[in-house]
Amino acid sequence: MGFTMGLNLLLLLAMVATNILSLYHLSTTMITTKPTTTTTTNNPPVPDHLLRQLQTIRATINHLTRHHPTTQSTPTTTSTAPPDLLLYTQLSPIASACRHHPDLLHQYMNYTPFSTCPTLSSAAAEPLILRGCHPLPRRRCFSPTPKTQSPSLPTNPFSPVPENSILWANYKCKNLDCYNPDLGFDLKKEKARFLVSKSDLDLPISQLMDIAKKAKSVVRLALDIGGGTGTFAAQMKQENVTVVTTTMSLGAPYSEVAALRGLVPLHLPLQQRLPVFDGVLDLVRCGRAVNRWIPAQALEFLLYDVDRVLRGGGFLWVDRFFSKEVDLDKVYGPLIGKLGYKKVKWVVGKKTDQSGVKNGEVYLTALLQKPVSR
């Protein structure tokens, strides 16, 4: 490990050095050749030494990106989380994970410039992002669009969306009815969400807005983390609140449907820094995607990034976070407590489905207010 890191550092240094050298050469060549190019040929030949340096830089980059095929160690953990979920939440310095997945990266970048992007190439984008390779390099090809495009889109986010505006080739299902109605694609069912309180774990929007009003804290801008097809954003639209939803299209067209509903889907994995500036949001909601499957360390980074983007006096809504009861007491409760937020609501309830009973799991719903100043 130490050796390869040293090697990489050396290569990096070499790369920087050659870059500086090329720049130096380029600038001197430009100065010296300027007076002679008045009898111009349009493309002066590229000097040999520059070509050689370019090749060195290319070789170095290739080496860096190809050096370690998948040698990533799987995190040691005692929980029984599905391995792919753990894989998707590993912390890595920005985009450094790209080089752990040279084959996927190669697949993603395998296209002909200025023509249609191959399906296989685009299919590699989400697996790369989920594995921490983000931001992705840009490409110069055309993303395919559906053969038929619906002429009219609904203005109401609960009206049926035109399914022929989704590129179904990317999915096993070929229509929205094919999905489990709990996933957020049954818009009739979605229409009732966030409006009424069926248990103490619910926080209906009317109650949320009341709490904010009483605290003299206006809610105008919010972020819904892991918000699926964007139903929270849709309901908040009725309150004239702008909500941006982070969502992936993992196995189902969550992003596409959110967009067809006229809501903003941010294609962003949980381990990614939130793409908004410090202190600009009034509310952040953590939905179903944020739960005990995420390693505690990754969750901690997520919470501190949420703190960064919330303004003083803004709210964090942890919506039905589930974990084992003992972990909530020992790990997650203290983790959330470290933020130093005011507990406006803190309700713990038993998770009564089959796996909840088996694993002694509970739900936590919490509404927390960030201190006005620090």
Ligand SMILES: *[C@@H]1O[C@H](CO)[C@@H](O)[C@H](O)[C@H]1NC(C)=O
């Ligand atoms: C939202 O804005 C519209 C238009 O300005 C207004 O008529 C409506 O009352 C507002 N709704 C809420 C809940 O504030």
